[in-house]
Amino acid sequence: xxxxxxxxEIITTAAQLFKEKGYSAVxxxxxxxxxxxxxxxxxxxINSKQELLSHIIISLAEDFTTGMKEVKTAEISSIEKxxxxxxxxxxxxxxxxxxxxxxxxxxxxxxxxxxxxLKLRKDYEENLRKIIKTGIQNNEIIDVNPEVVLFSMLSTxxxxxxxxxxxxxxxxxQFTQDLSNVLxxxxxx
Amino acid sequence: xxxxxxxxEIITTAAQLFKEKGYSAVxxxxxxxxxxxxxxxxxxxINSKQELLSHIIISLAEDFTTGMKEVKTAEISSIEKxxxxxxxxxxxxxxxxxxxxxxxxxxxxxxxxxxxxLKLRKDYEENLRKIIKTGIQNNEIIDVNPEVVLFSMLSTxxxxxxxxxxxxxxxxxQFTQDLSNVLxxxxxx
DNA sequence: TTACAAAACTAACACTTGTTAGTTTTGTTT
DNA sequence: AAACAAAACTAACAAGTGTTAGTTTTGTAA
Numbered sequence: 001x002x003x004x005x006x007x008x009e010i011i012t013t014a015a016q017l018f019k020e021k022g023y024s025a026v027x028x029x030x031x032x033x034x035x036x037x038x039x040x041x042x043x044x045x046i047n048s049k050q051e052l053l054s055h056i057i058i059s060l061a062e063d064f065t066t067g068m069k070e071v072k073t074a075e076i077s078s079i080e081k082x083x084x085x086x087x088x089x090x091x092x093x094x095x096x097x098x099x100x101x102x103x104x105x106x107x108x109x110x111x112x113x114x115x116x117x118l119k120l121r122k123d124y125e126e127n128l129r130k131i132i133k134t135g136i137q138n139n140e141i142i143d144v145n146p147e148v149v150l151f152s153m154l155s156t157x158x159x160x161x162x163x164x165x166x167x168x169x170x171x172x173x174q175f176t177q178d179l180s181n182v183l184x185x186x187x188x189x
Numbered sequence: 190x191x192x193x194x195x196x197x198e199i200i201t202t203a204a205q206l207f208k209e210k211g212y213s214a215v216x217x218x219x220x221x222x223x224x225x226x227x228x229x230x231x232x233x234x235i236n237s238k239q240e241l242l243s244h245i246i247i248s249l250a251e252d253f254t255t256g257m258k259e260v261k262t263a264e265i266s267s268i269e270k271x272x273x274x275x276x277x278x279x280x281x282x283x284x285x286x287x288x289x290x291x292x293x294x295x296x297x298x299x300x301x302x303x304x305x306x307l308k309l310r311k312d313y314e315e316n317l318r319k320i321i322k323t324g325i326q327n328n329e330i331i332d333v334n335p336e337v338v339l340f341s342m343l344s345t346x347x348x349x350x351x352x353x354x355x356x357x358x359x360x361x362x363q364f365t366q367d368l369s370n371v372l373x374x375x376x377x378x
Numbered sequence: 379t380t381a382c383a384a385a386a387c388t389a390a391c392a393c394t395t396g397t398t399a400g401t402t403t404t405g406t407t408t
Numbered sequence: 409a410a411a412c413a414a415a416a417c418t419a420a421c422a423a424g425t426g427t428t429a430g431t432t433t434t435g436t437a438a
Contacts, residue, residue, distance in 0.1 A: 006414090021213070023214075024211055043398080044416075048397080142370075142375075142376055152368065158344075179337055185375040186372070195384090195385080218426095226387090
């Protein structure tokens with residue numbers, strides 16, 4: 001059973017508030033007020049506050065997992081794979097700026113689905129690590145500690161949700177290109 | 190009047206808990222329990238929960254401000270300035286892994302000192318932006334959107350506190366060197 | 379040993395939290 | 409107009425929140 005329209009509205013409102021103050025600091029009364037109803041009315045549509053967080057984070061995490069699966073099985077070079085992952089992150093982040101905040105900052109407040117989330121994240125990181133290591137073996141990527149490359153890329157990609165909405169008239173395609181250049185080719189002449 | 194030893198212990202304990210769950214999800218009873226005392230006893234040493242957060246964030250932010258002031262007035266190339274900033278972030282982050290979490294994730298819960306914090310952060314970002322722009326004009330840095338460079342560097346540097354403690358026997362000097370290479374020269378051969 | 383301050387304690391406060399139960403309103407279909 | 413479900417409401421709960429007041433314990437200096 002997929003969520004009703006009203007439930008989706010509640011989840012979206014919750015995500016917006018979670019981005020501003022974090023899951024723990026947002027009360028059910030805050031969410032209700034933003035929707036111009038009373039807190040108790042929310043429970044005609046949802047089961048718990050936790051369910052809101054869970055839906056926001058898990059569906060996003062699964063989007064990333066799906067994207068990674070496509071990239072890693074593609075028959076392209078390691079560098080091309082990394083470029084595709086940059087595009088994946090820009091795409092998902094620009095379409096889910098609120099939800100990405102929860103994914104990054106509130107995952108530790110997951111209860112029932114914490115283990116599942118952690119597995120998805122670990123798998124994602126290991127796939128990315130493999131791509132980088134293969135790239136080094138292939139001589140596509142410089143011979144530097146792969147952990148540093150992994151860390152640096154992932155840090156930037158995970159912060160996109162903060163920056164994208166700050167730039168009003170952002171050309172997503174141009175931005176993706178620029179970011180790929182900076183991340184892969186560096187900034188030095 | 191500088192904080193007493195016991196007050197420093199409370200702040201440190203608080204910072205550790207804030208890193209795990211965030212400011213809002215940590216109660217005074219949590220902090221007290223971690224110190225094997227009762228919550229009310231904390232108030233013999235501190236004035237409020239807010240004071241804990243404020244001390245953690247503001248003193249760190251001022252460290253960065255001090256570091257930036259030294260870098261920007263140094264008579265070195267733009268690239269050298271960026272290298273110094275990488276070293277500054279690695280140094281502060283590795284010595285304050287708990288506190289850095291609050292700086293990154295809980296600044297919005299500051300009350301009296303929110304405006305001051307925002308000013309420090311804005312000034313820091315503008316100084317970094319200036320260094321990057323000068324580097325582009327100097328032909329030291331490739332001609333790409335400086336906002337993308339700023340964003341990419343800062344995202345990575347701000348996430349150091351997550352990664353550094355995960356690597357147990359990390360050679361800080363080597364790591365600083367590797368990170369500078371990856372951020373400035375890129376990863377492509 | 380007495381005196382005193384530092385630092386712990388117990389008890390309680392006013393308020394906020396997520397959530398439930400039961401009821402009324404709203405809107406649509408017969 | 410009658411019937412029914414969807415979605416709002418009021419009222420309340422048990423538990424947890426930061427903090428205060430007043431008291432007792434602990435450790436140290438006279």
